Amino acid sequence: MSAELRLERDDRIATLVIDRPxxxxxxxxxxxxxxxMIQGLEGEELRxxxxxxxxxxxxxxxxxxxxxxxxxxxxxxSLFHEALERLRTLPCPTLAAVRGHCLGGGLELAAACDLIxxxxxxxxxxxxxxxxxxxPYAAALYPRRIGYARTxxxxxxxxxxxxxxxxxxxxxxxxxxxxxxxxxLAELKQALSANSGAVxxxxxxxxxxxDRAPWATALAESERIYLExxxxxxxxxxxxxxxxxxxxxxxxxx
Numbered sequence: 479m480s481a482e483l484r485l486e487r488d489d490r491i492a493t494l495v496i497d498r499p500x501x502x503x504x505x506x507x508x509x510x511x512x513x514x515m516i517q518g519l520e521g522e523e524l525r526x527x528x529x530x531x532x533x534x535x536x537x538x539x540x541x542x543x544x545x546x547x548x549x550x551x552x553x554x555x556s557l558f559h560e561a562l563e564r565l566r567t568l569p570c571p572t573l574a575a576v577r578g579h580c581l582g583g584g585l586e587l588a589a590a591c592d593l594i595x596x597x598x599x600x601x602x603x604x605x606x607x608x609x610x611x612x613x614p615y616a617a618a619l620y621p622r623r624i625g626y627a628r629t630x631x632x633x634x635x636x637x638x639x640x641x642x643x644x645x646x647x648x649x650x651x652x653x654x655x656x657x658x659x660x661x662x663l664a665e666l667k668q669a670l671s672a673n674s675g676a677v678x679x680x681x682x683x684x685x686x687x688x689d690r691a692p693w694a695t696a697l698a699e700s701e702r703i704y705l706e707x708x709x710x711x712x713x714x715x716x717x718x719x720x721x722x723x724x725x726x727x728x729x730x731x732x
Contacts, residue, residue: 482497482498483508483511492519492527496538497533499533502584504538506545506554510557512561516561523675524569524570527570528572529574529588531576537574537579537584537600538587541558546611561587562586565591571593572592573592574587577600579601583613593670594651596641596652596654597654598654599640600640600641602640604616604632605636613633616629624648625647674729676712676729676731677713677714683703716728
């Protein structure tokens with residue numbers, strides 16, 4: 479495995495670290511490895527995947543500009559979008575931990591995660607329009623995440639913006655002072671992995687399908703997941719029993 483991308487494990491938490499200094503630019507080889515590594519996690523019963531950079535300078539400044547040429551662009555988009563979709567649809571919750579520059583394809587990569595923690599000094603943006611192009615994944619995903627008008631504003635201007643602004647309009651979930659970043663990340667990892675992995679995977683699936691479906695269909699499917707799948711888990715029975723017995727639950731992730 480290349481040192482540019484590495485997977486670290488702590489019980490049922492996996493951390494995928496990008497280490498391509500200085501700006502973690504994503505070239506074709508890196509995109510291919512990224513997709514393969516995420517694919518390898520799909521069958522695992524993880525409680526959380528964290529995606530982060532090894533450095534404070536950048537989460538990622540995007541996909542290599544040289545891979546946007548006519549002879550490479552189709553393969554680049556295929557590899558990039560496959561990796562993003564594998565990340566977005568991974569069964570377990572996913573968290574992007576962002577410090578420094580998070581631009582272009584780097585922001586699309588972070589946004590493919592369920593949740594984003596950002597250090598206050600982080601800078602975000604989709605500057606593709608300034609290069610005469612646009613980010614296809616962002617154009618499809620952001621209207622659902624932050625709304626139609628805000629998406630157009632970001633993609634048409636290509637401007638950069640800070641972590642607090644990103645939090646205000648819903649792209650970032652939490653912001654934290656730079657010197658408290660690692661402590662806050664550790665607390666979030668503990669909080670997000672403390673509950674049943676089996677139950678959290680069902681929650682993520684119910685919410686994800688609701689994001690794509692009309693209200694009546696979304697509610698019906700959420701109820702079906704609850705009645706047919708959630709109630710069949712050992713952890714739901716354990717959670718209810720533990721509450722009635724006034725003790726901490728012992729999750730088995732099934």
